[in-house]
Amino acid sequence: MFPKTLIGFLLAGTTALPALGEEISWIYCGDRIDPVHEKYIGEWDAANPDYPIAVEVVGWAQCQDKATTLAAAGSPAALAYVGSRTLKEFALSELIVPVPMTEEEKAAYFPHVVDTVTFDDTQWGVPIAFSTKALYWNKDLFAKAGLDPETPPKTWAEEIEFAKVITDKTGVPGYGLSAKSFDNTMHQFLHWVYTNNGKVIDAEDNIVLDSPETLAALQAYKDITPYSVEGATAYEQNEMRAIFLDSKVAMLQASVGAAMLLKDTEMNWGVTTLPLGPSADGPGTLLITDSLAVFADSGVEEKAAEFAKFITSPEIQIEYELSPDLGLTPTRPSERVDELVAEVPYWQPFIEGIAFGGPEPLFTDYKGLQNVMIDMVQSVVTGSAEPQAALTKAAEALEEYK
Template identity: 50%
Template structure:
């Protein structure tokens, strides 16, 4: 198999110094994010190992901020100057595939079996896999134990339901100088992501298995109503906050709870914190939004086989797990090393246990349109400009254009 031979190359060459030559064929790789994190260092080493195993090919990695990288990849591809490979949000894949800009990722049954089905669901459309999952996150509830105790709450008992979460947040707000909860409602993609955690913990959905929009449901009306209710116990001006801006409030003791991913475990500083599953709504059960970022291989670059080889090398089980551990990401696969993570640090459990009951980021042909529509509904309710039922109904009608 050509791709396999490219992936393996010369086993003796792995780890050898990789020296660029003027005659090398270049692979342009666009990577959303920046190269300052520890996972970037792991990736750089793995890219070097791939180059050593595939003499004559060099990878030029270009880091582009998240707010620009996905548009840049699409624009270059549409203009006939596509990168060989790009690391971007899986939500872009259906649109890229529909526009015939990327190739499917041919996974064997054995390779597919290494992923939980909900994970593959984030990259699959029309029966084909369009990206090689690279980064994965689930979400959980962080709480400040000292603020719980100061408010008269049991610091070791987090809320398990929405009603409890609201009551606990109100108690913190009433009995301390902090706000009870951190609420994201900015015009940014993770506002939609935050809201979808409530959709999934209340038994809702955006798109069903047949690709039909099912957003207009009592479950989602209830989720949006509760999201709006949280304004009363959250920090002032939530439309100025995306999820990342909630962390400083939490680390400074200004909010008692917020929902985020496993990377916060390494970033919240000296707060006496705990982490637990996202509380469940009255119409649902345990859940979380499952988000992946993926490596997409672009068409008509002349190096599709090499780019596919690189994607598979970077996301092979052992390499992928090393990348995830370095970046504080939820592991994509249930490997022995994952259980070791849980044994060493039980705070991983809230994120790992959420995978089987999680729901994928909706896979649509216009991801920007999707997030804009849902964010508009969220902001309208948060600002008190529209009733939840009306906002959900209107959003559902608009989403029909993005299936």
């Protein structure tokens, strides 16, 4: 069963036509409306007085659940900020409508960004926030361990070896591995998968997790665990970032937000592309997006989709992405991005990793996927399972959730 679209309503002879002169409700995640969005909402309202934007700000913890609950109850918001990972589930549940992109629109984005919102060759959301990761290292800890402080690891083998040397010679953990029962434990591992040319699910919905590429990533996790912060299952990525900022771990994979925190500190640090596995084609990273989803049965689907594309248009989006407190990666290449990389060198690895990166996998039950992946990682990190056994078990379990 495919989701309902506005055209589908018309062909079916229903009365679910766009209302004339109706507000577009937007469930907006956060504690306030970003000033960039607030400015351009004003511009939209001035140009579209019959379709004003009515924003409801909802905290991150409740935001997506509220959008889902309203839609399932038959009283949806017109538009909601959602994790793109949920789009497939929303689409198959007929809660959202497609927001197709032209070939020109798709080509404007960095490679694979559109893949994060694409299911069944159709786009189900418009990317509004984008995150990539890179490797940070503490140069002083490298020097203290006798390593060249200006030469970060370029491969997994070097990363594991450097982590061991630092741990052995300084007593400070060499690497910050996060394995808490939290969504970013899966994300952190997927960065390793995508720096070794691995996948979780292919375009035909086949589970391809149990592969040599992913096995190598899980084996590398096992190998680096002894040189990471003790008790990795107690930490999620932001907690591990705090440990790195306190100079109590030597290497960490994190977003550009960490650089924005580090640039005003006294730490002697560097950042580079994520180290590569033996099967990598080039620098990679997990590509995570949040997107604007247009919900079915609001009566203003067409105008909501128009607004979603307006508020994420290139000129507005780059202004939003470069808000200093967000720590986002730009979604599209542009002269402004080129200038940014030239002006602020720490941006380069976050852009460079996109070309060989991969999207967050789209499953019909995202939480099921997440739990399986976290269990797999934790079983290897704690030593309760060997990598191959954990991988095979996880691949079999994921069949239920695809």
